[in-house]
């Protein structure tokens with residue numbers, strides 16, 4: 374269970390939200406929506422331990438998030454190239470947390486030839502697959518998927534969410550899907566819907 378208790382966060386002393394309480398179960402896809410600028414990304418990053426809290430706490434199974442090692446709540450960026458070292462080839466990026474078995478790479482449709490390329494030499498959809506698999510290699514309890522398919526075509530979007538739905542169930546990973554796409558969330562959410 375990933376919980377936020379009485380959470381507040383924002384910028385320069387101005388909270389975007391406060392007194393926010395939620396609990397997310399593992400093995401389900403939850404949805405987070407809200408108007409542009411409401412603080413969805415900030416909340417997602419706070420839940421992953423990447424944004425300082427102005428109040429409250431984030432608990433994973435009743436305990437604070439660890440400060441070292443692989444993050445158990447992995448944050449997935451809308452634009453994965455911003456979260457990749459441009460000087461590293463895909464093989465090194467993919468194995469950043471732990472080596473990825475070949476069978477898993479193939480299941481994700483990540484071609485062997487991509488491994489020798491740099492991030493800017495893959496398409497947005499290809500990069501997002503790499504980003505998701507890299508996060509899964511860290512063996513997370515939760516993924517925060519921040520608009521991860523917003524810039525992809527319908528087919529790539531459907532493929533990525535089919536993969537994530539299956540993995541969420543089979544590996545008991547909770548996913549928080551952040552999206553402003555009114556059509557997407559009803560299709561993928563199996564858990565709670567949160568509006569900020």
Ligand SMILES: Nc1ncnc2c1ncn2[C@@H]1O[C@H](COP(=O)(O)OP(=O)(O)OP(=O)(O)O)[C@@H](O)[C@H]1O
Nearest residue numbers: 384385389407408409410411412413414415416553
């Ligand atoms: N480093 C920063 N310093 C000051 N304000 C910031 C900073 N980063 C973001 N903000 C502001 O915080 C607010 C919330 O941003 P956030 O990205 O969390 O919203 P969001 O709900 O995810 O928006 P969108 O749907 O447009 O992606 C916005 O008004 C944004 O301009």
